[in-house]
Amino acid sequence: MLIKQFVDEGLGNSSYLIGSEKTGLAATIDAQRDVDRYVQVAEGLGLRLTYAVDTHLHNDFVTGALELVAQTGLRIGASAEAQVAFDHIPLHERDTLDLGDLTLGVLTTPGHTPEHISFTVTEAGQQTPSAIFTGGALIVGGAARTDLLGHDMTQPLARRLYHTLHDKLLRLPDDMAVYPTHGAGSFCAAPAVAERSTTIGRERRWNPLAQAISEEEFVARATTGLPSYPSYFKYLRRVNQRGPKVLSGLPAIEPLSPEAVHQHMAQGVAVVDSRTPREFAAGHIPGSYGIPLGAPLITWVGWVVPFGTPIIIVAASPAGREETVRQLIRIGYDDLQGYLEGGVAAWEAVGLPVPKVPVMPVVELAHQLGRGDAPSVLDVRFDAEWRAGHLPGALHIEAGRLPTEALPVSPDSRVVVHCGHADRSTVGISVLERRGYQDLMLLDGGFTSWQAAGYPVVQDHE
DSSP: OEEEEEEETTTTEEEEEEEOTTTOEEEEESOOSOTHHHHHHHHHTTOEEEEEEOSSOOSSSOOOHHHHHHHHOOEEEEEGGGOOSSSOEEEOTTOEEEOSSEEEEEEEOOSSSTTOEEEEEEETTOSSOSEEEEETTSBTTBOBOSOTTOHHHHHHHHHHHHHHHHHTGGGSOTTOEEEESBOTTOTTBSSOOSOSOEEHHHHHHHOGGGGOSSHHHHHHHHHSSOOOOOTTHHHHHHHHHHOOOOOSSSOOOOEEOHHHHHHHHHTTOEEEEOSOHHHHHHOOOTTOEEOOTTTTHHHHHHHHSOTTOOEEEEOSSHHHHHHHHHHHHHTTOOOEEEEETTHHHHHHHTTOOOOOOOEEOHHHHHHHTTSTTOOEEEEOSOHHHHHHOBOTTOEEOOGGGTTTSOOSSOTTSOEEEEOSSSHHHHHHHHHHHHTTOOSEEEETTHHHHHHHTTOOOBOOOO
8 A cells, every 4th residue: 555645735725646556557636726746646656547536626726636537537436415516426434445455445524515525445354444534523623613604503503523533434443644735834723733643542542622620611612712714615515516517637837927917906806925035025016915825826826816816926937826726726816817027127127116115133023022113013913823922012913804904004104014924924914915904014024033032922811
């Protein structure tokens, strides 16, 4: 049995390739849309892709199953309850898929979503599975959240998740290997630790949701303290149910002149600048979204750029441009109009405006905060980060809420924006610029540098 894990750190997810070394048959589990990785690894291992299966209708990424069909001719397996609108094998409890001397078995494991299934792996001659792919039904140190389909579904799904865990998954053998899809860093996930795989025995002993002594306690634990999540989540379940557009490979986008980009922007096309925060601060296209690749871009584009918006890319290099394209198509941002040829330097060379953002050292901010004309400080980190510690007198709004919510400072204010380091600050600054704010500054090193310098920090215990 060969298992290859593909980790997307930006989404906090894992996808898998599982195959038989003896028969050469293989399957993908929860594959992402840029499927060249799975095809290349399978070929390198001498495997033939036979199935692409998904544990559930994903809210956070576009399934790669249809891309794999187009490239390899394999068959798709999906939960019968998912009611997907494309050709597939509808899977029910105790159904099996044959990989020669390996068998994938289906368990219905609802909770994270209503149609959720998990896949056991049984080797030839064995009665008991040796591994299980659990999607979001069981993850390391928790389970995936149940609130993504709306408030009315949150508690009913949590109750179904309780029975999935306690009546089914946690009754499997202690030494069974567990390979979840969601993990640390995923906004689909409740509390999780850094490890990407586990065992049933470990989760039975240490998982907080396994320790709940009643259904009511479980529901309370599973639905309390969940963070906000990106706005694009509400669109992808339907995209995955009807079947995403087949791209037949990574899209090749066209170079555009500065004049062409300017015209496209006037028609509502968004410019996504994936360069580093310092590069963005040194000069950028007015009205562009500054979303560094490391933010990660795959999350923050889906948070602040309206879903379905056509996009032009500004990147630091061809490699950065390709990675930007990969991250965009993984979350369904397919309408890629092209990229700015020559970058911001070409834009500036034809006389178009290039705003800059001053970068303020923490020592300068500390000095200015003692004066009457001190700038406002806007903290764009997550609520939990803010409560754990923040600058005295700072204002707070999560970066993901900046496009739509009332802001705590007026557009004519001097504002220093910060996050933990810099990436989300750039996102926040670009959104504020789009909302008419002009006197903006980036705090160098963010809250981390402020704290490391020994300046005062306030903790919110409410």
